[in-house]
Amino acid sequence: MPDEASAGDYAAMIEDLRGFLDRLSSARPSPEAVRCLREALTGWSAELDRSQVPEHDRVFGRLAGLPGRGQTMSPRLEIVETGPDGSRGTVRFGRYHLGRNGAAHGGSIPLVFDEILGQVARVNGRSLARTAYLRVDYRSITPIDRDLEISARLVSVTGRKYVVAGELRDGPVLCAEAEALFVELRPGRP
Numbered sequence: 001m002p003d004e005a006s007a008g009d010y011a012a013m014i015e016d017l018r019g020f021l022d023r024l025s026s027a028r029p030s031p032e033a034v035r036c037l038r039e040a041l042t043g044w045s046a047e048l049d050r051s052q053v054p055e056h057d058r059v060f061g062r063l064a065g066l067p068g069r070g071q072t073m074s075p076r077l078e079i080v081e082t083g084p085d086g087s088r089g090t091v092r093f094g095r096y097h098l099g100r101n102g103a104a105h106g107g108s109i110p111l112v113f114d115e116i117l118g119q120v121a122r123v124n125g126r127s128l129a130r131t132a133y134l135r136v137d138y139r140s141i142t143p144i145d146r147d148l149e150i151s152a153r154l155v156s157v158t159g160r161k162y163v164v165a166g167e168l169r170d171g172p173v174l175c176a177e178a179e180a181l182f183v184e185l186r187p188g189r190p
């Protein structure tokens with residue numbers, strides 16, 4: 001993990017990256033802008049090639065306490081309350097997560113449910129648990145570009161099995177609900 005000072009910079013860089021992806025996905029850049037952008041990206045890829053590390057040394061997605069643990073794969077999830085019975089927070093689907101006609105892409109919604117439901121299973125589990133199934137029901141379109149409420153609650157624990165349910169709401173409107181089974185890994189399983 002980075003030291004305290006660089007962790008702050010890293011966190012801010014992740015927020016910048018989210019903002020960049022939102023802007024990129026809703027832009028119609030000029031050919032000249034595309035060429036410049038490509039040049040900059042190629043330069044940065046070469047720079048990052050020099051600091052590639054094995055999985056257990058990565059920083060991306062491993063900064064507990066930051067929205068989305070400091071990764072940009074899933075929409076920005078901020079947990080505001082967590083406990084053994086469940087957790088709740090806010091999530092914001094950016095322009096990057098747009099599907100069509102103002103609605104978030106259906107594939108981006110399970111990403112955020114897996115994250116929050118998985119954290120509830122993890123709080124309760126003695127060791128790492130993996131998602132065995134994740135069912136999502138889309139009840140209403142999920143709007144982008146505003147904070148939505150998301151919650152997860154532990155439904156049952158049976159041996160190594162944790163069933164967790166979740167809801168995604170835009171005020172009074174239920175956008176989607178989910179149910180997942182997490183199975184605690186047997187000792188020695190990757």
Ligand SMILES: CCCCCCCCCC(=O)SCCNC(=O)CCNC(=O)[C@H](O)C(C)(C)COP(=O)(O)OP(=O)(O)OC[C@H]1O[C@@H](n2cnc3c(N)ncnc32)[C@H](O)[C@@H]1OP(=O)(O)O
Pocket residue numbers: 114115116118119122129130131132133159161181183184185186
């Ligand atoms: C701070 C960090 C927070 C991170 C949060 C993010 C969390 C993200 C979690 C993930 O996304 S993990 C990645 C996606 N998931 C996988 O890659 C899992 C792939 N599947 C497996 O590895 C195994 O199938 C699994 C570990 C889920 C289960 O294998 P096991 O050999 O340990 O269990 P087994 O097959 O014996 O099943 C155990 C019980 O679960 C039940 N089960 C397993 N899969 C099921 C299923 N799909 N549906 C219903 N029941 C299922 C199974 O019937 C059985 O029930 P009983 O004990 O009552 O007999």
